[in-house]
Amino acid sequence: MHCPDCGVSIVAFDVPAEFVDCVPGDTSMVGLCPDCLGLFPITAGTEVPDTPEFERISDSFPTEADRAVAMALLVGLLENLALYRSEISLLLERVERAGADPLLVLDRLATDPGIETDLDLRGRRRQLEQLL
Numbered sequence: 001m002h003c004p005d006c007g008v009s010i011v012a013f014d015v016p017a018e019f020v021d022c023v024p025g026d027t028s029m030v031g032l033c034p035d036c037l038g039l040f041p042i043t044a045g046t047e048v049p050d051t052p053e054f055e056r057i058s059d060s061f062p063t064e065a066d067r068a069v070a071m072a073l074l075v076g077l078l079e080n081l082a083l084y085r086s087e088i089s090l091l092l093e094r095v096e097r098a099g100a101d102p103l104l105v106l107d108r109l110a111t112d113p114g115i116e117t118d119l120d121l122r123g124r125r126r127q128l129e130q131l132l
């Protein structure tokens with residue numbers, strides 16, 4: 001499946017049950033666009049790789065499943081920080097517990113030339129600092 005905005009192939013992954021309510025659509029699978037970092041529902045029947053290709057998002061994106069899924073959801077929900085405040089703070093905790101530093105990952109995404117997002121990653125990072 002391709003990003004409706006950029007046309008690049010999005011990185012599909014399964015959403016853990018507890019976060020299904022905060023992702024778009026009513027499927028349990030979503031995809032993050034490696035270019036604009038948009039989060040999109042994956043329609044049933046779409047062919048997706050068995051293993052999510054998180055390394056396509058950025059060289060600095062975690063690839064270990066627990067970290068990567070929580071981090072990808074976190075990035076996808078940043079646009080709606082006000083709405084998903086509690087989910088986002090839970091995701092921050094998850095990423096940390098899985099052994100990665102979510103704010104450091106955001107810093108690196110913000111300087112990755114391969115990412116062209118409308119999200120103000122630096123501004124969001126400052127807001128996240130206050131949630132920790």
Ligand SMILES: [Zn+2]
Pocket residue numbers: 003004005006007008033034035036037038
């Ligand atoms: Zn995109």
